[in-house]
Amino acid sequence: MTTAAALYPQHLAELQRRTELALARGGFDHLVVPSGTSHYQVFDDRDYPYAVNPQFKAWLPLTRAPGSWLVFTPGNKPTLLFLQPFDYWHVVPSAPSGHWVEHFDIVVIRKPEEALQHLPDAARSAILGEPQSAIGDYAPNNPAPVVNYLEYHRAFKTPYEIEMMREATRRGVRAHRAAERAFRAGASEFGIHLVYCQAAGQDANDLPYNNIIALNEHSAVLHYTDRDLVAPQPARSFLIDAGAAHHGYACDITRTYAHNLGSEFQAMIDAVDAAQLKMCDQVRAGIDYKQIHLDAHLSLAGILKDFGVINVSPEAAVATGVSSAFFPHGIGHGIGLQVHDVAGFAASDEGGTIAKPDGHPYLRLTRVLEPGMVVTIEPGLYFIDMLLDEVKRNGHGDSVDWARVEAFKPFGGIRIEDDVACTDGAPANLTREGFAEA
Template sequence: MSNAAQLYPQHLAELQRRTADALARGGFDHLVVPSGTLHYQAFDDRDYPYAVNPQFKAWLPLTRTPGSWLVITPGQKPKLIFLQPFDYWHVVPSAPSGYWVEHFDIVVIRQPEEALQHLPGVARSAVLGEVQSALKDYAPNNPPAVVNYLEYHRGYKTPYEIAMMREATRIGVRAHRAAERAFRAGASEFGIHLVYCQAAGQDANDLPYSNIIALNEHGAVLHYTDRDRVPPKHLHSFLIDAGASHHGYASDITRTYAFDAGSEFQAMVDAVDAAQQTMCDQVRASTDYKQIHLDAHLALAGILKDFGVIKVSPEAALATGVSSAFFPHGIGHGIGLQVHDVAGFAASDAGGTIAKPDGHPYLRLTRVLEPGMVVTIEPGLYFIDMLLDEVKKNGYADSVDWARVDAFKPFGGIRIEDDVACTEAAPINLTREGFAAAA
């Protein structure tokens, strides 16, 4: 029996338990989840890439079955209404198979409207999905009490989910190693991207997010996705932020390399990498994730001070906002069924919001860490003109050695990112495990 087959029953039992509690909160008898439908572009007959409803793929590893439905009623076996249309224009989804099918009552339909005869009464159902999933008068209602409860508890990953994320990491690591080889061979950004996709065995519709493949100064664009077709005349650096998917779960991995392994920029990369591993070790039960973010600012400002880029103390750089000019994003986010997983600011499973620290608007997670949570830790240092101009406008130009900034600008920036699981004891760094296994 595979590891997934062994772990899946416990995962399903946990989802059943959460669903029973969520339905009781909302006063419903059934949870109904459409897989989602194809969306078509305005004034055209082309559809957008299909993305499965995360509430659907939480239950079973189906990610390419538009028009299907799940019905979960406490005390009963879950029902899958599986759309397998008659269609000679497109590939029809294969009949359900695998370790999970025995746990569901499965009904195969040939037309989307046939689902209506298998769905419970809408009045007593919490229907979670997009408005486009509506069938006649049967439409998603997304009751907040149910959604808040389920999304909050999605922050706690089951052993099955950790296993799926480990496999997504293994695929991503394999592709990262291929991408680094392509960089060192002189490939263009677009060429590196193609190498990555080939090594992962995944294309744009499979990957959990659009690959960031940045050479030289492009590393200073946080979400750079343009991908030049021609390599630069002189290679300085390579920043790659790219993940992979497995059975609906994501990995999210970032690495930065200098073309010259003996350069000062590589020394800075190594310093950020060492600091990042210390931050990963902070992913422990009862730790406030906001504090990891603030500690990261101090650590990164210390690196800037050590390399002569700033002339003030790390504490002064944080207090004046100078550190944010070099590290403008958050330290990370939750990850799982979605790359930026839900309920990052939730105060409880009943709703509410935990505020971000003042002056740090881009942090995506503010909860206190607990066992089962999986988060990314992704510190970065960048040389971004518009943010550095703000430092000058705000009266803190004397805090920076601008000649040192100019020396590092051609390299763009540095980001190191791992996916880390919080446990009852030491954290599990899924990404470092993946690279170690691939060595």
């Protein structure tokens, strides 16, 4: 028996338990989840890439089954209404197979509207999905008590989910290693992207997010996805933020490389990497994730001080906002079925919001860590003109050695990112485990 097959029944039982409680909260008898449909571009017959409803793929490893439905009534076996249309224009989804099928009653339908005869009373159902999934009386209502409960608890990954993320990581690590080789061989950003996709065995529609493949100054653009066709001369640095997916679960990995391994920029990468590992070790039960972010600012400001980029203390750089000019994003986010997983700010499973720290608007997670949570830890240092100009305008220009800034600007920036699972003891760094295994 495979690991997935052994772990899946417990995962499904946990989903059923959570759903029973969520339905009771909302006063519903049934959970109904459409897989989602294809959307067409306005004034065109070209569709957008299909993306499965996360609420659907939480239950079963189907990511390419548009027009299907998941139905769960407490006390009953879950039902999958699987759309397998008569279609000679497109590839028809294969019949469901694998270790998970025995846990579902599966009904094959040939037309979307055939689902109606198998769905329970819409008035008594929590229907979770997007408006385009509506069929007949089945318009997604997304009742807040049900959604809040399910999304809050989705932060706590089952052992099956952790294993799916490990598999995604293995695929992502393989592709990252291939991308680094391509960089060192002189490939362009677009060429590195193609090498990555080939090694991952996934294209843009399969990957969990758009690859960030940035050479030189482009590394200073946090979400750089333009991908030049010609490699710069010289190629000084390479930042890659790219993931992979496995049965609907994502990994999110970032690495930065210097072309010259003996350069001062490589030394700065090594310093950020060492600091990042210490931040990863903070992913422990009872730790406020906001504190990891605030501590990261002090740590990164210390690196800037050590390399002569700033000439004030790390504490002063943080207090005046100077550190935010070099580290302008959050330390990370939850990850799982979605790269930026849901309920990062949820105060409880009934809703509510845990505020971000003042002056840190881009942090994506503010909860206290508990066993089962998986988060990213992704500190970065960048040399971004518009943010550095703000430092001058705000009257803190004398905190920075601008000659040192000019020396590092041609390299763009640095980001190191791992996916880390919180446990009852020491954290499990899924990304580092994946690189060590490779």
